[in-house]
Amino acid sequence: MTENLLKIGITQGDPNGIGWEVILKTIANPLLTELCTPILYGSEAAMNFYRQTIQELDSFEVVKVKSAAEAEEGKVNLVECGALTQVEPGKASKEAGAAAVEALCKATQELKEGELDAIVTAPFDKEMVQSERFHYTGHTEFFGAELEGEPMMIMCSERLRVGLVTKHLPIAEIPRHITHEKILQDLRTLKKSLKEDFGVVEPRIAVLALNPHAGDGGLLGSEEQEIIRPAINEAYAEGILAFGPFAADGLFASGSYTKYDGVLAMYHDQGLAPFKTLSPDGVNLTTGLSEVRTSPDHGTAFDIAGRNVADPQSMHNALYTAIDIVRNRRAYAEWSANPLPKAERERTRRDQERADRQRSE
Numbered sequence: 001m002t003e004n005l006l007k008i009g010i011t012q013g014d015p016n017g018i019g020w021e022v023i024l025k026t027i028a029n030p031l032l033t034e035l036c037t038p039i040l041y042g043s044e045a046a047m048n049f050y051r052q053t054i055q056e057l058d059s060f061e062v063v064k065v066k067s068a069a070e071a072e073e074g075k076v077n078l079v080e081c082g083a084l085t086q087v088e089p090g091k092a093s094k095e096a097g098a099a100a101v102e103a104l105c106k107a108t109q110e111l112k113e114g115e116l117d118a119i120v121t122a123p124f125d126k127e128m129v130q131s132e133r134f135h136y137t138g139h140t141e142f143f144g145a146e147l148e149g150e151p152m153m154i155m156c157s158e159r160l161r162v163g164l165v166t167k168h169l170p171i172a173e174i175p176r177h178i179t180h181e182k183i184l185q186d187l188r189t190l191k192k193s194l195k196e197d198f199g200v201v202e203p204r205i206a207v208l209a210l211n212p213h214a215g216d217g218g219l220l221g222s223e224e225q226e227i228i229r230p231a232i233n234e235a236y237a238e239g240i241l242a243f244g245p246f247a248a249d250g251l252f253a254s255g256s257y258t259k260y261d262g263v264l265a266m267y268h269d270q271g272l273a274p275f276k277t278l279s280p281d282g283v284n285l286t287t288g289l290s291e292v293r294t295s296p297d298h299g300t301a302f303d304i305a306g307r308n309v310a311d312p313q314s315m316h317n318a319l320y321t322a323i324d325i326v327r328n329r330r331a332y333a334e335w336s337a338n339p340l341p342k343a344e345r346e347r348t349r350r351d352q353e354r355a356d357r358q359r360s361e
Contacts (some may be wrong), residue, residue: 005037005073006117006326008319009107012042013122016088016096017300018310020050023122025312026319027076028060036323038076039068039116041107043083043099050087053308068115081106089306097128104139108146111291118292118322122315123299126168137168139295140286148290152189154262155272155297156321157279161198161262162271163190163287174267178210178223183231186264191240193287194262196332197325203261206251207232207244210266214247228266248274272297281313283321292325294318 010027013019024047027038040047044064051057063075071077082103084095101124110116121139136142144151155162165186166177187205194203209228211221218225228245235242248265251257252274265271275282276297286293296314304310 005033005035006323007039007068007071007115008036008322009039009041009068009111009116009119010319011103011107011119011121012040012046012082012100013103014092014096014100014124014128014300015043015046015082015084016091016093016305017123017125017302018298018305019122019124019300020047021054021305021308021310022296022312022315024050024054024057024060025310026316028054028057032319033074033076035320036117037071037073038319039065039071039107040076040078041081041103042078043087043103044078044080045083046087046099047078050306053306068110079106079110090302092125092128092300092302094128094131097125098131100124101129101131101134104142105133108143112146117326118294120315120318120322121293121295123295123301125300125302139293140167140284143286143289143291143293149288150185150189151286152186152193152288154190154193154285154287155275155279155282156198156285157275157282157317159279160257160275160282161194162275163193163262163264164266164268164271165264166267168268171267175210175223178227178266180227180231180234183207183228183264184235187231187235187240187242188238189288190262190264193285196329197285197287198261199328199332200261202241204241204243204259205262205264206246206257206260207242207264208248208251208266208270209245212247212249214245252278281311281317283314283318285321285325292322292329294322294325 010023062078063072065071065077082099084099107119111119140151140153153164153167165182166174191203194200210223213220215221215224224245232242232244248270257263282297284295284297296318298314
């Protein structure tokens with residue numbers, strides 16, 4: 001990427017859900033194109049269908065381009081893909097799922113080719129996207145397969161950041177995926193993200209227990225004693241400020257989570273239930289990868305699709321969070337790259353200033 005405005009790809013998600021509505025309401029802000037060059041990936045027909053339901057978008061202009069390489073600064077751009085024969089708000093269908101996947105794959109390919117700085121994904125129906133082409137349980141797993149690194153889901157807002165050890169798994173399978181190595185790896189990833197993505201100098205991380213009451217000394221489960229606490233201790237010995245394991249209900253109900261820069265939850269609902277209660281307009285960040293991907297923290301909301309009542313705030317936050325994280329990562333890379341020459345220059349400058357003062361005296 002050049003020093004021009006960041007190019008942010010935005011995928012349509014399921015065209016029968018609220019994706020297009022929250023996208024259009026977000027990019028309608030005329031100030032947005034002063035911060036980035038938004039590039040939409042999806043069906044022009046679907047976009048126009050939802051534009052007709054939003055009166056304030058009558059004069060809104062979108063420029064069609066063949067790829068992100070042709071995107072115009074100062075404009076909202078559209079890469080046509082993921083078309084479907086008919087838009088049917090509120091209807092889950094395989095055709096709509098296939099359209100969502102096509103837009104996602106096109107945007108991801110251009111991200112991998114360096115034509116985009118980040119991707120923001122609108123939600124799709126996880127059941128309707130399943131096919132021979134797409135066999136992942138969610139966006140996070142898809143990006144983990146497509147990009148370099150090990151993906152970690154972090155739900156973030158100005159109030160709270162929650163990382164997950166396990167993501168989209170049946171409850172019955174969670175305990176066997178809670179391992180010493182996985183927790184230690186996720187603590188390293190969460191610390192790295194808090195430093196590089198969010199600018200926290202020395203992050204403090206609260207680690208949640210798996211069992212009620214943090215296992216009650218082994219009465220309600222042994223994972224805390226045998227797996228989670230030893231992993232926390234090893235992480236702390238490495239210099240990671242990790243604490244716990246804490247009972248999830250107590251940590252959130254007491255407000256103690258505010259003492260920490262991040263929280264590591266053991267499974268999906270353990271982390272997302274309190275997060276969405278405390279931060280209803282939060283953002284889903286896939287971190288730990290070579291590129292930046294965010295999304296709103298809601299689903300397709302088929303029940304309100306096409307009615308012009310969807311709240312775009314989470315999509316708005318996802319877009320601006322993607323911009324902030326790209327900038328933060330680049331700033332961190334610059335600050336931390338080869339610091340010795342900079343220190344040498346500073347010492348030379350100070351020596352020169354000292355010599356100049358001595359001569360003047």
